[in-house]
Amino acid sequence: MGYVTTSDGTNIYVKDWGAGRPVVLSHGWPLNSDSWEAQQLFLAQNGYRVIAHDRRGHGRSDQTWHGNEMDTYAADLAAVIETLDLRDVTLVGFSTGGGEIARYIGNHGTARVAQAVLVSAVPPLMLQTDDNPGGLPISVFDGIRAGSLADRSQLYKDFAAGPFFGANRPGAKVSQGMQDSFWLQGMTAGHHNTYECIAAFSATDFRGDLAKFDIPTLVIHGDDDQVVPFEVGGKASAALIKGAELKVYAGGPHGITDTHKEQLSEDLLTFLNSYAA
Numbered sequence: 001m002g003y004v005t006t007s008d009g010t011n012i013y014v015k016d017w018g019a020g021r022p023v024v025l026s027h028g029w030p031l032n033s034d035s036w037e038a039q040q041l042f043l044a045q046n047g048y049r050v051i052a053h054d055r056r057g058h059g060r061s062d063q064t065w066h067g068n069e070m071d072t073y074a075a076d077l078a079a080v081i082e083t084l085d086l087r088d089v090t091l092v093g094f095s096t097g098g099g100e101i102a103r104y105i106g107n108h109g110t111a112r113v114a115q116a117v118l119v120s121a122v123p124p125l126m127l128q129t130d131d132n133p134g135g136l137p138i139s140v141f142d143g144i145r146a147g148s149l150a151d152r153s154q155l156y157k158d159f160a161a162g163p164f165f166g167a168n169r170p171g172a173k174v175s176q177g178m179q180d181s182f183w184l185q186g187m188t189a190g191h192h193n194t195y196e197c198i199a200a201f202s203a204t205d206f207r208g209d210l211a212k213f214d215i216p217t218l219v220i221h222g223d224d225d226q227v228v229p230f231e232v233g234g235k236a237s238a239a240l241i242k243g244a245e246l247k248v249y250a251g252g253p254h255g256i257t258d259t260h261k262e263q264l265s266e267d268l269l270t271f272l273n274s275y276a277a
Contacts, residue, residue, distance in 0.1 A: 001013070001016070003061075004053070004080050004084070005079075005083075006076050007075075008066075008067065010056050010061070010076065011061060011062045012055075012056060012076050012080060013032075013053060013054040013060035013061045014033075014051060014080060015040065015051065015052045016051050016084070017044040017049070017050050017051075018043070018045070018047075018048055020047045021048055021088055021090070021272075021275075022048070022049045022050075022051060022086040022088070022090070023043055023048050023051070023089070023090045023268075024051045024052075024053075024080065024081065024086065024090070025040060025052040025053075025092050026053070026077065026093040026096075027052070027055065027094060027095075027097050028094045028097055029096040029194065029201055030058065030156065030185070030194040031058065031059075031182065031186065032055070032058045032059025032185050032188065032189070033052035034181070035181075035258075038258070038261040038265060039257065039261070040052050042265040043265070043272070046269055048272060051084065051086070053076075053077070053080050055073055055076070055096075055097075056073070056076055057192070057193025057194065057197070058185075058190075058193065058194070059189065063189075063193055064193070065192060068193050068196035068197055069196070069199075069204075070099055070100065070200050070204045071103065073103065074103035074106075074107050074108065075107070077100055077101070078108045081112055082112075087112050088112075089112055089113050090113075090117065091116045091117070092116075092117040093118055094119045094120055094257055095119075095121060095122055095201070096200070096201040098119065098120070098237075099121065099123055099201055099206055101116060102118070102210060102213075103206065105209060106206070106208060107209075110214055114275050115216045115218070115272070115275055116215055116218075117219075117220065117268065118217070118218075118221075118234065119221075119256065119257065119264065120225055120227070120228055120254050121221075121228065121234065121237065122201045122206075122228055122233060123206035123207075123210055123237050124205070124206045124207045124210055124236050124237055125205045125207060126203075126232060126233070127202050134231060134232060134236075136229070141202040144198050145195065148195050148198070149195070152191060153183070156182060156187065157179070157183050159182070160178070160179035160183055161174075162226075163227055163254065164254050164255045165178060165182075165253055165254070166224060166226065166252075166253030166254070169253070174259070210237060210241050213242065216275065217241050217243070218247065219237050219241070219246045220234065220246075220249065220264065221233055221234025221235070221249070221252070222252020222260075223249065223250060224253055225253060226253065226254060227254035228254060234246065234248070245271075247267060249263065
């Protein structure tokens with residue numbers, strides 16, 4: 001564990017576990033790299049070097065006033081990859097992290113990238129626009145912004161106890177510990193950073209970035225995702241990425257990194273093992 005310093009002097013916290021071909025994990029909002037701990041441990045135990053970082057403004061990274069948008073997030077990811085001199089990397093992005101790796105490929109290419117995985121990811125575009133009529137209305141994201149300003153601690157509690165893990169569905173079994181971890185991670189992030197990140201994950205158009213994917217790509221999404229609906233996220237992304245493989249988790253909520261952690265870990269390992277350098 002340590003830090004990578006970007007060109008603008010921002011310190012990005014990095015956890016670097018295991019040895020082997022590298023896997024880089026990009027987390028969701030308003031979380032940090034700890035949200036990947038089940039997959040990071042499993043993949044490191046199965047022969048991979050697994051790197052997870054805290055996005056700027058989140059977790060243990062610097063809470064910068066500036067740079068809370070996708071181009072800078074992607075540049076920070078590039079700094080991690082280049083500083084650690086990673087090659088033949090598999091990039092795995094969950095939710096907002098899926099946008100981060102998509103913009104990385106769009107801006108920085110795939111010279112160092114072997115594979116990509118989008119998990120419950122925000123691409124291609126969450127926001128409803130004239131040319132994206134199936135997206136979510138801006139009122140949804142304005143509501144999240146309002147909740148953040150009014151009482152972000154309660155917003156995170158409500159998110160964890162409701163749509164994120166599907167705890168609001170009949171018969172759902174979501175532990176209090178899982179919910180508490182979401183809240184704790186959210187509260188370690190900067191208020192300004194998480195507020196600005198709402199626009200970054202909802203209003204950034206990744207369609208041009210997805211068109212630049214020229215490496216094997218796996219898209220995983222739950223069909224009961226109440227945060228990034230399947231039709232808006234995984235289904236649409238898989239249709240735009242040439243040759244993408246789509247795995248649908250029946251009944252899966254947004255937070256499948258926790259609710260379906262064993263299934264997700266095994267699917268990631270199978271995909272990783274399919275790569276022949």
